[in-house]
Amino acid sequence: MTDGAKTIIGIRSVTKRFNGNVLAVDDVSLDIKSGEFFALLGPSGCGKTTLLRMIAGFEVPSDGSVEIDGQVVDDVPPNKRPVNMVFQSYAVFPHMTVADNVAYGLKMDGVSSSEAKGRVEEALGLVQLPGYGERMPDQLSGGQRQRVALARALVKRPKVLLLDEPLSALDAKLREAMQLELRNLQAKVGITFVMVTHDQDEALSMADRVAVMESGRVRQLAAPRDLYEFPNCRFVADFIGKMNLFEGVVKSSAGSEISVGIDGIGDVRLPFDGSAQGKIGIAIRPEKAMVTADKPSDEDCLSLEGQVTQVAYYGNESHVFVKTASGLDFSVTTQNNERSVVAATNPGDRRWVSWRRKDTLVLAE
Amino acid sequence: MAKRKGLFGRDPAGPLDYLRKWPLLTVMIATFVFLYVPLLTLMAFSFNDSRRNIVWRGFTTEYYGKLFNNTDLMIAFGNSLTIALFSTFFSLILGAMVAILLWRFRFPMKPFYEGTMALPIVIPEICMGVAMLAFFARIGWPNDLVWPISLANITIAHISFTFPFVAVIVRARLAGFNREQEEACRDLGAGDWEVYRDVIIPHMKPGLVAGGLLAFTLSLDDFVITFFTSGPETVTFPVKVYSMVRFSVTPEVNAASTVLIVITVFLTAIAMWLQNKGAEKK
Ligand SMILES: Nc1ncnc2c1ncn2[C@@H]1O[C@H](COP(=O)(O)OP(=O)(O)OP(=O)(O)O)[C@@H](O)[C@H]1O
Ligand SMILES: [Mg+2]
Numbered sequence: 227m228t229d230g231a232k233t234i235i236g237i238r239s240v241t242k243r244f245n246g247n248v249l250a251v252d253d254v255s256l257d258i259k260s261g262e263f264f265a266l267l268g269p270s271g272c273g274k275t276t277l278l279r280m281i282a283g284f285e286v287p288s289d290g291s292v293e294i295d296g297q298v299v300d301d302v303p304p305n306k307r308p309v310n311m312v313f314q315s316y317a318v319f320p321h322m323t324v325a326d327n328v329a330y331g332l333k334m335d336g337v338s339s340s341e342a343k344g345r346v347e348e349a350l351g352l353v354q355l356p357g358y359g360e361r362m363p364d365q366l367s368g369g370q371r372q373r374v375a376l377a378r379a380l381v382k383r384p385k386v387l388l389l390d391e392p393l394s395a396l397d398a399k400l401r402e403a404m405q406l407e408l409r410n411l412q413a414k415v416g417i418t419f420v421m422v423t424h425d426q427d428e429a430l431s432m433a434d435r436v437a438v439m440e441s442g443r444v445r446q447l448a449a450p451r452d453l454y455e456f457p458n459c460r461f462v463a464d465f466i467g468k469m470n471l472f473e474g475v476v477k478s479s480a481g482s483e484i485s486v487g488i489d490g491i492g493d494v495r496l497p498f499d500g501s502a503q504g505k506i507g508i509a510i511r512p513e514k515a516m517v518t519a520d521k522p523s524d525e526d527c528l529s530l531e532g533q534v535t536q537v538a539y540y541g542n543e544s545h546v547f548v549k550t551a552s553g554l555d556f557s558v559t560t561q562n563n564e565r566s567v568v569a570a571t572n573p574g575d576r577r578w579v580s581w582r583r584k585d586t587l588v589l590a591e
Numbered sequence: 592m593a594k595r596k597g598l599f600g601r602d603p604a605g606p607l608d609y610l611r612k613w614p615l616l617t618v619m620i621a622t623f624v625f626l627y628v629p630l631l632t633l634m635a636f637s638f639n640d641s642r643r644n645i646v647w648r649g650f651t652t653e654y655y656g657k658l659f660n661n662t663d664l665m666i667a668f669g670n671s672l673t674i675a676l677f678s679t680f681f682s683l684i685l686g687a688m689v690a691i692l693l694w695r696f697r698f699p700m701k702p703f704y705e706g707t708m709a710l711p712i713v714i715p716e717i718c719m720g721v722a723m724l725a726f727f728a729r730i731g732w733p734n735d736l737v738w739p740i741s742l743a744n745i746t747i748a749h750i751s752f753t754f755p756f757v758a759v760i761v762r763a764r765l766a767g768f769n770r771e772q773e774e775a776c777r778d779l780g781a782g783d784w785e786v787y788r789d790v791i792i793p794h795m796k797p798g799l800v801a802g803g804l805l806a807f808t809l810s811l812d813d814f815v816i817t818f819f820t821s822g823p824e825t826v827t828f829p830v831k832v833y834s835m836v837r838f839s840v841t842p843e844v845n846a847a848s849t850v851l852i853v854i855t856v857f858l859t860a861i862a863m864w865l866q867n868k869g870a871e872k873k
Contacts, residue, residue, distance in 0.1 A: 282774075282778060284774055284777075303777075304774070304777045304778050305777050305778070305779075305780045305781055305782060306780075310778055310779065311774075311775070311778045313771040313775055314771070315769055315771050317769060317771040317772045317774070317775035319772065319775075319776070319789070319790060319793075321793040321794075321796075330776075330779050330781075330789070331779035331780055334779055334780030334781050334785065335780055375775075378775075378779065379778075379779075382779065382780075
C-alpha cells in the first residue's frame, strides 16, 4: 500500500492555541503519505478541524510547522497552497451555475477557457454529474451539491484533497453509498485524501490509515484493522467500537507472557509482547466473547459465571449483558446466524461468559 | 355542556386566534380605518370633477392633465428624481462600506461607532433639518450654483440620513453569510479582491437592491430635511406640494400626492419582495 511512499504532508510538532489559551492542537507530529486515504478521527472538539485548517492554510500554527511536498508552507496563504478543501457545508457558490462553480479554481489559475471547459466536463463526469453544468446549485440535492464541491476541488488536480466531515450532512443510505464512492474516486484519481470525521465506521471503512485524536493529541496512528484489533490505550480501545474494559495490576512479566491480577476475575496469564508495570487496562471485544450454558473446557479460554441481565435484539445480532458473580458488567455480541439462537438466551438465565486468552488486550496506558 | 360559540358563530376561538376575539379585532379595524380611509379618500378625490374637495361631483382625469402641464411642479419633480438618484448612488456605496466594516472588522470603540452611525435613523428629522440648515449657512455654501450642482447640498443632506438605512439592511444580509464560502473561494486560488467580487458582493446584492430602493423612496418623499436645505431655485416635489396646499387643497394636490404614493408604494413593495426573496434563499 503506502509503505515507502514519500511523505506529502508533514506535521512537525504543531501546536495551536486560540486566543492564547484554548489549546486546540497539542504538539502533533505525523506524516501523511502520497496517495493514501488518511482519516483524522476523534470526538467533538478534539482539534481535527483545526489541524485540517492548518494544512489548508486557514489557521497558522502557534508552534511547529506544516510541510507540503517537502516545503515548509507556514508563510504561504491558502490560495497559494497546492491543496484543496471540501467544506462541511460544501460552500458551493449559490449564484453561479454548476459549471461556473467547478471552473472557478481554474479561472483563478488562469487556465484558458477552452481547456477549462474540457476539464470541467471531465470533473463532472468523475463525480457522476455529467450534463449538470447549466444547473444552479439550488436545483440540486444535498448529495449532488457535495459532488459539485468535490469536482470543484478535484478539477484543480491538487496534491492533497482535504475533506471536513464530508458525509455528515447526508442521510444514512446516501452516506453509505458515498463512502464507497469516495473510496473509489480516491483510488481512481490517485490524489491523497485527508478526511476529518467523528464517525468511526466511516474512518475504518474508508481510510488506509487513521489518526485517532483526543483533546488536541494524536493517541494512535494505525491502519483500521490494527486500530480495532490492537488499540494502544484505553481511550482508543473505548472510542473505536465497543469494548469491555477492566482494571488490572501486573504481577509479573516474563518473555511473551504476563501475569495480571484483574479486579473481579482473579490472576490470569495473558500473552503480551511489550513491557508493562503497575496498573493496566484489560479489554475484550464483545464479539470475541461467547455466552454458553456450561463452562467451556478449553484451556485457552478464560471464563466467568454470571446472570444475564438484558438481551438487546438487533436482528442480525444480539447484545447480551451479563453480570458476573464478582460484580463485573460484561457485554457479549452474539450472531443470530440460526433462528434457534435468538430465543436461547433470556434475562435471568445463568450463563458462562468466555473468551480466548489471545483475544485479551493488555493496555499499558 | 352547551356548545360554545365564537365571535362569528363558528367554532370557538383558539387560544392564539387573537384576531377572532374582539379586543385585537377592534384595534385592527381602527388601524385600517384611520390609516387607509384618508389615503383612499385622497386618491378618490383626485378624480373628482370639482375644485373643492368636499362633495363628489363625478369622475375626471382632468387634474392629472393639469398636473403634467404645471411646469413648476414638473421641474420640482425633476429635481426630486435627480436628488433621489444621486443620493441613492452615494448612500449605496457608503452604506455598503459601513456594513462591511461593521460585519468584518473588530476595532476599538466599535459599539460607539455603530451607535453614531445609526443616529440619523432615530434622530428627529426636524433636528436634522435645522442642523443641516445651520451647517450649510455656517460654511457659506453658495446658493447660486448652476442646475444639477445646485442640488448638491440637498443631496448631501439626503445621503447623510439615507445611508444608515442601507447599512442596516446590508449588514443584516451579511449576517447570513456563510464564511465557508469565502474560505472556499480563497482555497480555490482567489485573493482579497476576487473574494469580494465573486462571493461577498453577489451575496450582498439583494440587500443592496432593497437598501437602494428604500434610500430612493426616502429621498424622493422627504419633506422636512429638504425643506430646510432647499432654496428658491431648488424646490423638490414634496416641498412644492406643500406650498400648493398652503393656498388650498385642490384636486391637483390630490393628484400629485397620489402619484407620489403610487411610486413610493411600488418601490417599497419591490424592496420588500427582494428582501424576502434573499431571506428565503439564505
Ligand atoms: N476560531 C476559534 N477560536 C477559539 N477557539 C476555537 C476556534 N476554533 C476552534 N476552537 C476550539 O478548539 C478546539 C478544537 O476545535 P475543532 O473545531 O478543531 O474541533 P473538532 O475536532 O473539529 O470538533 P467537531 O467534531 O465538533 O467539529 C475546540 O475546543 C474549539 O472550541
Ligand atoms: Mg470539526
